[in-house]
Amino acid sequence: MTDRWALAPAEDGGVEIAPLGPDGLPAGPVRREADLAGAVRGRPEVARWVWRSTNEVYPRLLATGVRVERCYDIEDAETLLLGHEGRYGEPRSAAAALARLRGGPVPPDPPQRAAEPGSQSSLFEPQAVHVPLADLVEVYADQQRRHDATAHPERMRLLTAAESAGMLVAAEMNRAGLPWSAEVHRRVLHELLGERYAGGGEPRRLAELADEVSAAFGRRVRPDLPADVIKAFAQAGIKIRSTRRWEIESLDHPAVKPLVEYKKLYRIRVAHGWSWLQDWVRDGRFRPEFLAGGTVTGRWVTNGGGGLQIPKVIRRAVVADPGWRLVVADADQMEPRVLAAISRDPGLMEVAGRETDLYQSVSDRAFSGDRAQAKLAVLGAVYGQTSGDGLKNLAALRRRFPRAVAYVDEAARAGEEGRLVRTWLGRTCPPAVGAADDATEEAGIPILDTEEEPAGDSGPQEWVPGYASSNARARGRFARNFVVQGSAADWALLLLAALRQACAGMAAELVFFQHDEVIVHCPEEEAEAVVTAIREAAELAGRLTFGETPVRFPFTTAVVECYADAK
DNA sequence: AGTTTCGGCGCC
DNA sequence: AAAGGGCGCCGAAACT
DSSP states (O other), rough: OOSEEEEEEESSSSEEEEOOOTTTTTTTTEEEEEEEEHHTTEEEEEEEESSSSSHEEEEEEEHHHHOOOOOEEEEEHHHHHHTTTTOTTTTOOOHHHHHHHHHHHOOOOOOOOOHHHHHHHSSTTSSSSOOHHHHHHHHHHHHHHHHHHSSSSSHHHHHHHHHHHHHHHHHHHHHEEEEEHHHHHHHHHHHOOOOOOOSOOOOOOHHHHHHHHHHHTTTOOOOTTTTHHHHHHTEEEEEEEOOHHHHTOOOOOHHHHHHHHHHHHHHHHHHHHHHHHHEEEEETOOOOOOETTTTTTTEEESSSSSTTTTOOOGOOOOOOOOOOOEEEEEETTHHHHHHHHHHOOHHHHHHHHHSSOHHHHHHHHTTTOOOHHHHHHHHHHHHTTSSSSSHHHHHHHHSSSHHHHHHHHHHHHHHHHTOBBTTOOOOOOOTSSSSSOHHHHHOOOOOOSSSSOOOOOSSSOOOOOOOOOOOHHHHHHHHHHHHHHHHHHHHHHHHHHHHHOOOOOOEEEEEEEEEEEEEEEEEEEGHHHHHHHHHHHHHHHHHHHOOOOSSSOOEEEEESBEEEEEE
């Protein structure tokens, strides 16, 4: 058996490797070699490399031009398995897993380091506890048995494999970087914010807007200080709770217009202004360290640079290299399609079986053609809306798509009651996240709120929050969203893995991923092949993740030179 | 003076 | 009138 090999960098700079048998234990002697990259490059027949941490090994391989097809990240799998076993919060390091196996004292996980601008990578984890290969494979073999003990072993295997693949993609994207034109970025900043004055003051346009705000109030007001703004409105006879835009916008006062404009531009300057450009863009690339599985729902995060929050106006700075293109692909109505697949609601699956606008189809069936209402209702069901029009629309949704709504209702109930909630592939929601622990409830004493609950007016089938504390309701909303957002993340991982494989023979590179959107940077002549690859990868991911369903996962794709032109 | 929390808003 | 989920980021405010 040469299909799976374990690998562990040794402390002296060399590497230990061993072929693995079907039980996950070594099928041959552990070998030592001096050169990590050479050991991998010299064994192209290996189908999957098993290692402690992708972020420990793979950046080093990529630095020498070595890619691997598949891997298995033991510490990532440990996290997922612990979660599935209801043991969230236990240390997830390989050293900890080994200690649990052998009954020794379990070391706590080392603290995470924050990213620093321009640092090569914060993910080499130099402080991680070294685990020799012979011990590491024991952990791996045990994990294989723990997969078998899960509710759906084949799905759990897919999940750990998919997330490991995601970590390969993330490492490759971190190396590639997102093509970024500092020149265009500066031009956009200048157009929006005006010139910068020497001495570090505000740029011209912001200074002008601040003056307009002050003039409207008749005294000097700092629009970037919420306390100052609240006081100024109070003196003008207007009481506001906060200075959030939605609260300010409806006010009748001459300061509102410049204030709202100021806040918009201030945000650009602070989050994606000149200093951001200085810190995060080097040699025509923005490198926001992508971290696969950085959230409990399985969504990715970026560490540094706000890589998943690039404002639309700033996307003009994302420009392909000369002769190259950006293939920008955005999944159409991903969340309701995922809900259709996981709930197996016949009506919603039928609607999601078309590639046309899903919200329009839903509205045709349940909302007399009002697409906006249909979209609000669907998103309200997914996010757990508890008031307003969304609640009324939810009743209409429930009548037409009962199984879909029941699915998220059941997740919410499970979350409220502290039961485990899982995505389709088995990623497990931690109990009591997103809300402060309620010590009394944790002690098992139920709490009856005295506050009024919304009256359920949609018949006996409807699930009403009932007597639950606001903490429990928050957990319910979280769990409700978790099953959809998390299952979507499951699917997205399979999509990335399939797309990565399809691009393996091309010059095309994955350079960006944002929940339901990918960007591939490729030579112009490869663009059409990439578009096809994305479409095929999406359908393959749908089948692999959810099994055979009628649900389709269409993408809107655009071949552009500039990201901003994709929308 | 250094560290943590808050307010507000960007993205999905 | 206005409580729907997940994140990251920055400066100011609050804290030690």
